[in-house]
Amino acid sequence: MNTNIFRKLSYGVYVISTWDNGRPTGCTANSAMQITSSPATIAVSVNHDNYTNHCIAETGKFAVSILSEESDPSIIGTFGFWSGKDTDKFDKVQYSVKDFMPVIDDSCGYIVCNVIDRMETATHTVFLGEVTGGEVFADREAMTYAYYHKVVKGKSPRNAPTYLPEE
DSSP states (O other): OOGGGGGGSOOBOEEEEEEETTEEEEEEESOEEEEEETTEEEEEEEETTSHHHHHHHHHSEEEEEEOBTTSOTHHHHHHHSSOTTTOOGGGGSOEEEETTEEEESSSSEEEEEEEEEEEEOSSEEEEEEEEEEEEEOOOOOBOBHHHHHHTSOOOOOTTSTTOOOOO
């Protein structure tokens, strides 16, 4: 099988956030999607090894900050290449608490969800969330995963659901 076909699927670039005993934490993700509009439902995929996975399971809540093409690319690295268990990622990034959840200010906006179900795969948990809040911060183009790779020249961490070794 030619795994490069997976690079043809369309993805965005997001920061999935939640709380860790009152401290904000989160990770970069590219697997977030709307499942239904009524009731509004979102699914996100988070690696079992990401500390954020544990924190979402504990709190039963998550937020999705939708990064834009104009978002500072360092946000992706801050949330994608360090563990929230050992690093306060939000110390390096401007954020606000919206609908009781930490969200990235330098983004298109956010969606907040309560976890209503989950599905385990070999490496990831897919959290299904009912939307409880959301807002558009800026009318900017959402960053796609293709834009991240082609324009930003970004790489995927090994924990990303779309990680493929370089050829």
